Amino acid sequence: MVSILYVEDNEDNIYMLSTRLRRKGYEVIVATDGEQGVARARSDAPSLILMDLSLPVVDGWEATRRLKALATTRDIPVIALSSHAMPGDRETALAAGCDDFDTKPVEFARLLAKIKALLPRGTIS
Numbered sequence: 001m002v003s004i005l006y007v008e009d010n011e012d013n014i015y016m017l018s019t020r021l022r023r024k025g026y027e028v029i030v031a032t033d034g035e036q037g038v039a040r041a042r043s044d045a046p047s048l049i050l051m052d053l054s055l056p057v058v059d060g061w062e063a064t065r066r067l068k069a070l071a072t073t074r075d076i077p078v079i080a081l082s083s084h085a086m087p088g089d090r091e092t093a094l095a096a097g098c099d100d101f102d103t104k105p106v107e108f109a110r111l112l113a114k115i116k117a118l119l120p121r122g123t124i125s
Contacts, residue, residue: 002119003027005046007037007063008081009055013104017050020108034058038066041073047119050111053082053093061096068097077118081106 004021008014009032018028029044031037034055041049049067053060060080067073080093083104090101100114 001025001027002048003029003044003046004115005029005031005037005040005044005049007031007034007040007049007055007060008052009033010052013052017106017108024112032056034060034063037063038073041067041076042070045072046076048115049076049078050115051078051080051098053080053084053089061092064093064096064098079111079114079118 004026006014006018006028008030014030018030021028029040029046031040035057037049037051038058051060051064055063064078064080067076067078077099078097080098080101081104082089082093082101085103093101099118102111102114
């Protein structure tokens with residue numbers, strides 16, 4: 001089963017997106033802050049990470065930089081999720097090492113297409 005680490009601190013967002021991803025056949029692992037997200041990525045080796053950018057403890061930009069600096073996690077694709085959607089946010093997220101960027105509220109079909117495009121061949125559920 002393909003696993004997705006969802007790093008998000010909003011319980012409503014966690015419930016909504018996790019439920020929809022599980023219905024599509026993905027295993028969803030949740031971390032509620034950036035530090036926990038880095039730790040879970042190291043211990044669980046997910047196929048992909050959905051990273052909120054506004055997180056407590058360590059923000060999503062810094063968490064992504066840490067993940068991309070580690071040999072064991074640098075190849076895991078990261079999609080940044082942000083409700084800010086300010087000019088330059090996409091570029092800042094990509095500069096931090098994110099592989100793609102999407103906005104909240106999540107348009108599920110668009111996000112699902114991005115997930116499938118980033119998953120290694122043969123792992124698409």
